[in-house]
Every structure is written in structure tokens, then in C-alpha cells.
Amino acid sequence: MNDNIIDLTLWQLLSAYVFIILLLIIVKLRKIPRNKEILISTLRMTFQLLIVGYILMYLFDNPHPLLTTAVVLIMVTFAIWNIYKRVRMDLNKKMKKIIAISMAAGTLSSLIYFNFVVIQFSPWYEPRYFIPIAGMIIGNSMTGITLGVQTLMENMKDQRSRVEAALMLGATPKEATRKMVNQAFDSAILPTINSMVGTGIVFLPGMMTGQILAGVNPVTAIEYQIAILLGVAGAVALTVILFVQNGYKVFFNERKQLEGGE
């Protein structure tokens, strides 16, 4: 790390809130009723990050395998809960179970490969590495699977008659839903693929920007960024494929009939 990194003083940090005041003035003048949301979001962002900062400081000072494991498990659990909330449709128990299993299996196995084979830090539970990497992998997988769930459920609703017609001609549920399942997978991984295209030219990814600001050599920062983008792409793909491969089954019963049919 570099010694001459500027530690922001309280006043410097507070001066950044001028941007929010500017935003509030604009919506006020334009009569857009968003004041409340902007205030709440800003406050939540501030407090959440402050709390996380202190937790991370504690974890970094007291590295322990159990603590790291617990934090990662809490992150996965929170992500799963967040998916349930973000999908704008009713999820039944079976669907929730498949989402939870796909999310846990997909992110944790990617994380293990990434940490033990790609980055290889030691001790293995070093929170300075483990937690931020887990955050990126879990966060992106969460976004991906949410899109996948949304697309699959919408497709199954809109194209129910097509699935039914395919079954009537002797299709297995897997064959009858192939197109919808592929669409769900595609829409879930597309943002991840697109983000790789724009990276470096359109925007500098947050992780890299942070490292560079903290004084890390840009080439090192880029090496990490490449590795993490690949890891994220893999984790998203793995999580989503686990979900779609099992998710379509929820719509059928043991007699391979469409659920809720007549």
C-alpha cells in the first residue's frame, strides 16, 4: 500500500453530500416526488457502509475461520432472501427451495475454486480477501438468478398453451420447456457478458478503482479485476444453470402434467 493515500477528513466526506443536496433541489424544482426515497437511500447507504466498515475492521484484526465462514453464510442467506423479495411473483415452496440450493451450491463452489486455485491466499480464511471476493461473487449471482427466475416464471405463464400443446404431442417436460429455459438462462447471463465488453473503456470497475485509489499498482489491480470478472461470470453461469435445470420441474407434477391444469 502507498503511504501518501489521502485519508478523508470528516469535513471532506461531509462536503460530498453536497451532491445529494443538489439532487434534492433538482427533484424539488421539477416537482418529482422522490425526496423521501433519496433521503432514505442516502441514509441507509451511509449507515450500512459505516457498520460494514467497523465489522470489517474487527474481522481484519481478528481473523478466524469460523468468523469468515459465518460472514459468508450470512451473505448467501441474505442474498437468497433478497431474491425472494425482488422477484415480482409468488414463489411456491418448491421454487424457493430450488433457488436456495442453486444459489448456495453455485456461489460456494465457485468461491472455493476461486480462492483455492486462482488467488491462493493464506491462511484460507484471510478476511481481507475472502469477504470482498465472496461479496462480488454472491452479489452478481444474486442479480443473475433473479433475472433467471423472473424470465422463467413469465415465460411459463405467457407460453403455457405452447407447453401444453407440446406435452400433448408426447414431449417430455424438459423438451416442452427447452426454449423457455434457454431464454431464462440467456437473459440471466447477458448482463454479465455485457459488463465484460464495456469494462475498461466505458467504465472502470469498482473493485479496480478502489484498489487504484488505495495506491495499488494499476497492473496488479487489473490482474485482480480480470480474475474477478471471470470468476463472477463462472459463478453466475453455474448458479443460473443449476436453477433453470431444476426450476422448470416445479411447473409439472409426477404424472408430467402441467400444475394447475384442467
Added chain:
Amino acid sequence: MFTFQDVVYKDILKLNKLTINKRQITCLVGESGTGKSTLLKLMNNMISSTSGTIFYNETPVEELDPVEIRRDISMLSQSPVLFGETVKDNLEAGLIFADKPLADEEKLIETMNYFYLHKNLEENAETLSGGEQQRLALSRMILLDSSVFLLDEPTSALDEDLEHKVMERFIDHARKHEKTVVFVTHSKTIAKAFADNIVDITPFSIKGSVKRER
């Protein structure tokens, strides 16, 4: 071939006894909402009865593999559905679904022409009219060469003249190849012209009988 014994389906159908014969053309008639489609779906296990037993060749349907039944007993849904982009994709879809060997292009064209549909195989199927799509769906199903064909108002989007001609072709084919056919129609003329048996569903309909009692 099919025997319904004390079959009840939700609050829609109640059949104490009904037999549908092999290699015959059976027509289901009755007012809308009486459960004609439901009866067809029970036959190839698209739905399971609430109680009672449906026998297919003496075996209860529920003991057979559902996908295998549907490959033996193909069903055409009421509104035609498109699979894939081109006319060819649509004709082949059934064979792909049923895991049967694909037919050559000549056979596809021949089948389509048989139902008075003269289209280019590469044409986009979405440009076809409702009636053309129905004949496309009919061609798709007949290519499957299954033992039983269940048809839910297969010609509803056709004008009377064409409807008669298309049904005539279909029934000819079925008789020639010794197929069992069960179809639903609103047209009394069609029912009279082509069916060996006409089954009125109204007495089996729970809602229908309630209506009559009033």
C-alpha cells in the same frame, strides 16, 4: 380401447361408464363448458381424474408412463400453436417432441398439401392465417403416425366448405391406416358426416346436469 369407469373430474365431469372403440371415429358433442376438452385430456393423461379409473387397452392410464401414452395418443389442442419459425420447423416439431425419426421434405410437403395447404417450407409460419395454422397443426400431428388421435375442434377457424374437405381427408387417412379418432366439434353436419359414434357429453357434465335440473 378406452373404458371410463366411475370417473369423476373435479366439479366438471362424472362418467359412470363410457367405452370408446378401437379403430372407430368417435365424435364428442355437447354445449360449451360441458367438459369435452376435459374428457380428451383425461384420455392421454394430460390431467388425472379425481376418482375412478380410465382403462387404455385394459390397463389403467395411471399405471402407464405419461410421456409414452402421449406418444401413442396424440392430441391437438383447441387453438393452434406455433413451434419455431418456419413452416418446416412447425411440421417437424411434433416428431422432435415425440422423439420419432424426422420425415424428408417431400413427405412434409405432401402431408401439408393433403390438407389443402400449399406453402413454402421456409416460409415464416407466423404469417399464416388462423385457418392455415390449424391445418399446419393438423399436418404436424398426422406426421406422428400415432395409434390414436384426439382432436379438439380441429377445424374451427375454417369456413364450412373447407372444414368439410379437410375433415374428409383426415378421416380418410385415419380409416386407411386403422387409427382410432376422438374429436370434438360444434358442427352437427361434421359429426353426422364422419363419426361412427356420436357421444353427447351433456349427461356426464356436472354443471350441465345442474343447468338441466333448474
